[in-house]
Amino acid sequence: MYMFSLTQPLIHSVKRSIDILGALAGLIVLSPVLPIVALAIKATSPGPVIYRQWRVGKSTPEQVNLFEMFKFRTMVQNAEVQSGAVWATENDPRITRIGRFLRKTRLDEIPQLVNVLKGEMSLIGPRPERPAFYSNLEEKIPFFTERTYGILPGITGLAQISQGYDTCIDDVRRKVAFDHSYSLSMYSFKSWLLMDMKIIGKTLLVMVCGKGQ
Template sequence: QVDEILVAVQFRDNGRFPVQELLECKLNGITVIGVSTFFEREMSQIRVNSLNPNWLVFGGGFDQSGLRTAIKRIFDLASSVMLLMLTLPFMLITALCIYLEDRAPILYRQERIGLDGQPFTIYKFRSMRRDAESSGKPQWAAENDTRITRVGKIIRQLRLDELPQIFNVLKGEMSLVGPRPEREFFVKQLCVEIPYYNLRHSVKPGITGWAQVRYQYGSSVEDSLQKLQYDLYYVKNNSLFLDIIILIDTVLVVLTGKGSR
């Protein structure tokens, strides 16, 4: 007995593609799905090479409904206020440790690309030396990066360096959950090398995201491609339930140290 048919080839109008047979199967209660739908369901990601331009142009693509956006904003505000009260003691201790090791500045401000490709200033606790980019050129973070301070290594592992971004959420520039915002330098590079990269800017960037809990920490174009496919899944399927799942998974990632660098 057949319950489902997976179609793993592109549609071809040459008389050899069994459209009629597949239609009969579907009318008889057998599920017929394409490979892109299969990967989305089984891998929780959307493969870039399977995206259909016609769907993006005429089918709404990754458009966000007003109701979904409003619910997400209310959840962000309520959760951020609560999270700020809970983490304030840890933020004060983190600030003191940074100052004792490497003096000021304690906070790190940097321009990132957010919703609809608009730039904004992100806040983080400084985890690298003050001269980390003395060359003037942005650099990918590397494994065992020598620019990271001793305190920085700890707060990165515990994700404490991201806590100041709660204020970005309160200002409406970020969400608790969403694709991580990148610097304009890297966005321009990745838009050239990765198709549909800009689609991740269809929602607000987040402090944590689906890619962060599903994929290892990456520092290359190939890693960015893999993370994009998780980001696109989130952009298409984001909901309050999925946000809660990601926040729970983020806590587990912090406790295990997985993905931190």
């Protein structure tokens, strides 16, 4: 416990510095790609280029924080008007042609770098869940809410690289275990650093090989 109390503030400080530098570098390096992606989205389906969605952020036992997450739109406009909030399915007909490519390469998540700069997300952390699913998941999955206690949700993370998009509650249940494993790695500076390097390496592999979902 003593080691943890000394190590965790250092990890959070270094992690936040890496987030800011990484997000700025990512936006600069990817800036030539952004207008191409925007034009492709506008040319293939009507609707906004950027999709905004409320997600659950870093929380405490007393308070659940929400933030507005940004993504490149990958689905048809008003995809959930009639159905309400539902999980995506394999070969989901709501996903546009360009949207499928953006998901496979994870390029749809580039706008989340803005969330990182705003301090609402980290480059690496638990997946930010949708408030519409939160109460149900909290009721059915033990220790679900604890996964984001004191930790910013991430653009990528151990759960995201180990499993694709959620399609059912069992997918979320498996991801919770990965999220808690990531939290445990933060008890030691060395274990956290090795874990983050592993996640970054696998994330880049997913993007280059188009293995996203």
